[in-house]
Amino acid sequence: MLYREAGEFRTSYPDDSQTFPISFDKYRYYAILAVLVVVVPLVINDYWANAVLVPVLVWSIAALGLNILTGYCGQISLGTGGFMAVGAYGCYKLMTAFPDLNIIFCIVLSGAITAGVGIIFGLPSLRIKGFYLAVATLAAQFFLVWLFNSFPWFYNYSASGQITVPERTVLGFPVTGPYTEPWAKYLICLAFAFALAWLARNLTRGSVGRSWMAIRDMDIAAEIIGVNPLKAKLQAFAVSSFFVGIAGALFFSVYLGAVEASEAFGINQSFLVLFMVIIGGLGSIFGSFAGAAFIVLLPVLLKNLLVGKLSWPTDIATNSEFIIVGALIIFFLIVEPHGLAHLARLFKEKLRLWPFPH
Amino acid sequence: MIEQLLYAIEVSLNGLMTGILYSLVALGFVLIFKASGVFNYAQGIMVLFAALTLVGLQSGQVPFAHLINAIFGTHIYNFGWNLPAVAAIALSAVVMVVLAMAVEKFILKFLINQEPVILFMATIGLAYFLEGFGELMWGGEIKAIDLPLPVGISDTVERVTYDHFGYGFFIDRLDVAAACVAAVLVLSLVLFFQYSKIGRALRAVADDHQAALSVGISLRYIWVVIWSIAGIVGLAAGIMWGAKSGVQFSLSLIALKALPVLMLGGFTSIPGAILGGIIIGVGEKLFDFFMNPVIGGATENWFAYVLALVFLVFRPQGLFGEKIIERV
Amino acid sequence: MQDILAADTELGREALLSVNNIEVIYNHVILVLKGVSLEVPEGGIVALLGGNGAGKTTTLKAVSNLLKSERGEVTKGSIAYDGEPVQNLDPSELVRKGVIQVMEGRHCFEHLTVEENLIVGAFTRRDGASNIARDLDLVYSYFPRLKDRRKSQAGYASGGEQQMCVLGRALMSRPKMILLDEPSMGLAPQLVEEIFQIVRDLNANEGVTFLLAEQNTNIALRYAQYGYILESGRVVLDGPASELRKNPDVREFYLGMSESGRKSFRDVRSYRRRKRWLN
Amino acid sequence: MGDVAGSERASMGESKPPLMELRGITLRFGGVLAISDVSFDIREGEIRAIIGPNGAGKSSMLNVISGFYHPQEGNILFRGEVRPFMRPHRVAALGIARTFQNIALFKRMTTLDNIMTGRMTLMKSSFAAQALWWGSAEREESAHREKAEEIIDFLGIQAIRKVPVGTLPYGLQKRVELGRALAAEPRLLLLDEPMAGMNVEEKEDMSRFILDVNDEFGTTIALIEHDMGVVMDISDRIVVMDYGKKIGDGKPGEIRKNQDVIDAYLGVPH
Amino acid sequence: PWLGYRTGPFSPGGIPTGDGFHDYMTLLNERDGGIGGVRVQVIDCETAYNTQKGVECYESTKGQGSLVYQPLSTGITYQLIPKGTAEGIPILSSGYGRTAAANGRYFPWVFNFPAHYWDGASIAIKHILDLNGGDIAGKKVTLVHLNAAYGREPIPTLEELAKIHGFEVDFVPIDFASSQEQKSQWLDIRRKKPDYILMWGWGIMNAVAVQEAANIRFPLENFIGIWWSGSENDVLPAGERAHGYKALALHRPGTDAPIFDDLQKHVFDKGLASGTGEHSGTVLYNRGAYGAMLTAEAIKTAQEIHGVADITPAMMRDGLENLVITEEKMAANGFPNFGPPFAVSCENHGGDGKAWIQQWDAHAKEWKLVSDLIQSDKELINRLVLEDAEKYAAENNIEPREC
Ligand SMILES: Nc1ncnc2c1ncn2[C@@H]1O[C@H](COP(=O)(O)OP(=O)(O)OP(=O)(O)O)[C@@H](O)[C@H]1O
Ligand SMILES: Nc1ncnc2c1ncn2[C@@H]1O[C@H](COP(=O)(O)OP(=O)(O)OP(=O)(O)O)[C@@H](O)[C@H]1O
């Protein structure tokens, strides 16, 4: 009986709506957090930061954003890449226009800009539903990328249309640019991921979150119950884009350092994020992280295994990677359509029953 | 001025033809969606896969050559035969049917009655799989498809129109061929859906998996049938597009051009796919024609989507799509 | 168990369907049926009664093999139809064998018209268009309301109309055995009576066997020959309908009769009561 | 016996003013005339039943009241004033809550969340406060949670508080749906076949709930039901519809003797 | 490391290039036992032309003693420029990447010899000038380009050149996602009737463009692609109709050079070919092999300078910076007269900016050189490069080093 719920009594409603009602969970969570904040920065190196942890965190934020829209509010969006581009270019313009503005504000502001753009592209969702909406959000994807590609103002008239991040510091430590220490990169992403996850958690446990879920599960009934669909959907689009915009800003400024709209924020990215959300679990915050980790790490892992350990030729390895990732996605969907998060929940459930099933 | 106008007409005509080519790809989506409510993201890859298979079979490529050679250290790449086109097409069609069966057996069977988004994801998984599998099987090099098309079409059109209007219209011969193929396909599919018992059952499946099961419709059979048809339609699209640009990975991206067509025409309507294709084709060409001087080029990419989006705001189910039933 | 075997031999009929001690688990963790056994004799009408969540629907779905599509599975026990085990059949094969289920919850094909819904019901039939057309007329004569609405999409039909549509659709396949899940739900009172009349007619004239889950115990026990009462996944009581009707618990909890005759709904006081057979 | 009780209560309600009045409502869908020129009123504090054969237009009538359908002709008066064109969520804010014929719960949400969603129109804390989960948001959540728990206790569904409602058996779902409607503390509660698919025992419980809501909170109730036993026992007045028209309106005692109603609907006298 | 791509939409280009590079390195190992006695190890990393994978590749391979990165993608090059600079690992982007990197004062760790995009633009215009006896005032030139960093590279140069020579220039961007369907662009071109078309395309875009150009019966000999738009992949799908299409050539096509005999003997016959072997002699295969030869020469130079066989990335940079490619060296390596001779210096990382023009002969199915080596307008280019490099330096607070 490692995992137990018995003996947990809650005497007030705030206690019951805690993030981790079971104290075992809470301690485990604090322990993990401590490791993440204290231990990891000490041991992290370039490879771990740039190829593993930073991408996972950045993608987690994007996945969190999309999860709010798709998982909680039920609006499938394939425009994530475009919104990330808004975040990235917004951040770039802010950084270059106001060199003295702290990078943290730049990133948050670019999230806010993206939220505005998200609202505009969210407007059609009042009429358009389901897959029609999903395809319609591709309009945002293509239009935004085209916009950033076609108007030199966005990339400060640089010769090639690439944007390259200038160096900025937080508390005197560089967090962007080539001279950033891996731990600094990692910590700033972690801080954003943590803050945003907390925000997402708050929003989804109150009436805003419930209005989203109601729209997701049955929009007509929700409206008759008293949920204002316009407000709920636009809120979801705004919050989601805010997250995605921040992810885009971090993606550009901290993670890659130089990007080009059509390549870095293409349609593939949109799909990737959708994957994360669905593999991780629709409507689950933990799932967003799990999904991002899965999708980012699996190819890296496979590559290290196939090319690094087994020394397969790279093309065969990459093709096999696709095959394996595809097959795994299908496998997961078959085993548990509700994602890793649900799988974890089931596992807990079994653990709780163990050793006496039923 | 008149020159301008004639040019605009020419642009529209070409748009029309391209539109039909788009619809050829869109058809595959429509078929599967209409018949089982699954939004098959893998359709684009299926087009590529079909074309790769066709070329591979025709030119006698050894499947999985790279893999085999890597494992056994051999050096085999080609069987050294050259199949006649008809035989290769027939064989590829068979491969697509086998693929349909595999999809049913290994994926769809387990996902009966799941939410549409889950099925959608599964098809994305399939797309990944096929992407790797197709390249592993046939290699990533570019390959050419040679269509024995009569060469004179474009010239004749241009000459005749020049004689009549004083302005030679240009139309690609491939487009003419594609239009014919598309017309035949659409006609037969519409008839199939309208008049066969299976057609009705397919629509039932799309509405409610469980209820369809409960009246004795074998989902598995239906799925094999419809994925096979979609595979063969994909083959047709693959031939046409492959002839245009060579068979290689990028072919699958053509699916992205088919999506707005789908949206505009309605996910469930075969004639809608054609009409949607034409509207998008003509629309994007004309838009580029008028707006290019103002906002610069490369608008085709998003224009189709924005057009479809605006259109949907007024008609959320697309042109001919089944009305979305909203009731409590 | 003893009873029913005796009853069977009495009637000289084979059990067409026998469900043997099945256990059903949803989603790998939720145990719903905890050993349910029942038998339906050929040409019989058997009623399955029980409160909400007792497991009636689950039992029917286990028989028709629709459980798999809901992530449920039969983990123990066996089900035999016509002497053959049917657990591994595809639902459609079962329909071909003549077993059809009318699902609860009005599962119409929304985008098909009412008439198309009915015609799809005849999907498995191979006996020609004219026969199907005749049956279509028959269904329309049962449910004139459907005839009025035949050209409109089923998704827009009223609740009761959808229910009729689903019933009619099942009849269109000319089944040997019908699993009816709450046929009377949402239907106007005189229609409920008519439906059971149809059940009785089909049973008497065409020898169709029925297994029906029904909340309207009163009417179900009037038309059925045998009844099972399910509570939380177990059969708690079974017997010929006439006997069940006399059982004091059944009278109180399922028929709403107290010792002094029928109570007014206005006078019911307590919400939760215990049933004697649970002690 | 039920008759006596019914008329007694009805006389109690008669003195009250109408909460809602429907005047000359006509609703068409293309060629289908779903409701034609129907007028009736619902008085403050009464239980008003709407009955009629299948497809008579009862559910459509509720949809008109809750603003989901907009009639081509006719007026809806709420508390004496003509209600202008409104989106359904605005109607809900007026204090009109309802349940649905084909259960329309939020399937993937838990029972508790469903019920809390019912309180949507009453919750006021701002978006920002919720985002940061500061003071007011948390306090408000707890206060409403308490009300929701009261309703859960009242309906006896404590055990399924944290279960997603999608997999609950039909009858429990109906109960949760009632809970969700009650949670809005409505002035007018619309119930569409609340007892379909229930056995007698459960119907008794449900009747009890409805009567209690009516008694304790003074909630006005309009209800559609096909079980004549229930309708005749618990309602104060009954409207009968057939083919979109009103064919009868009165107390249960009158309705059950009305020949038109017997012909069109009841079949036999009840 | 070789950050190549054998998968994804650009694999038809990536495969032969990679094959050429690997096969030559294998040859060196097999025939000579490596360079200066040290076997060359090519660390292969698959990027699928995707920047993120490129970064992952860089990070995962830089610890393995990587001497020089060849990212084979302009986008990834942009990623790696700051990283390589910060960490002191040279980046060699031969004929692609960031043009301004040709200025070694501002980009000490980045090389793009033997010629870069702006050279390419200048050379193409030179060729057109040659065809027209030196006067192209009033002519119309259209650039068809991929709507991405790479495709936009030549725009400033062309604009400058247009001012100088008085021709009109016009740009037609094509998004990669819609590069399968370029009909409207080509109809537009057909209407505007430009005299010459230049193309900066990659992947499927090239093949479609050549076909469309043939479709509108544009005289293909007036259609000139950059060296990345001039491989067999781009003309074969159009079949006969591609006859006459021209492209710039950094090096010779075909299998005439003696090196191919060595490759046959030491690599293909031993079954060590990295691909099918059937690409040898194609433009991109030769590019890979040629690039490998340049790399090997740089390694040799580094070994000579520092007198050690096992060199470090910093030494490698010295080798690259002091690389002098002469006719003799090329001949000695089996590449006689294969590419332009050039010299790299501390200041000049871009080579001399010379290239040929090649033309497709659809009947013989081969590319043929149709011009002498053409020298770009170095004066102009150097000025532009300096401007851009200064801008980059200003944005990133970089102090140019002294040379
Ligand atoms: N798909 C499912 N997943 C998980 N649990 C389920 C599922 N379907 C049903 N259940 C559970 O199984 C139990 C029995 O449900 P079932 O639907 O069989 O009851 P029932 O007797 O038909 O009730 P009702 O009269 O309300 O229709 C219920 O507790 C229900 O919560
Ligand atoms: N949105 C709609 N579009 C078309 N027809 C509709 C629509 N809504 C209702 N109808 C039709 O209007 C009529 C009345 O339907 P309604 O749902 O009001 O019936 P009801 O009285 O509730 O019947 P039941 O008791 O069967 O639920 C039906 O014939 C139905 O088909």
Ligand SMILES: [Mg+2]
């Ligand atoms: Mg049931």
Ligand SMILES: [Mg+2]
């Ligand atoms: Mg109704």
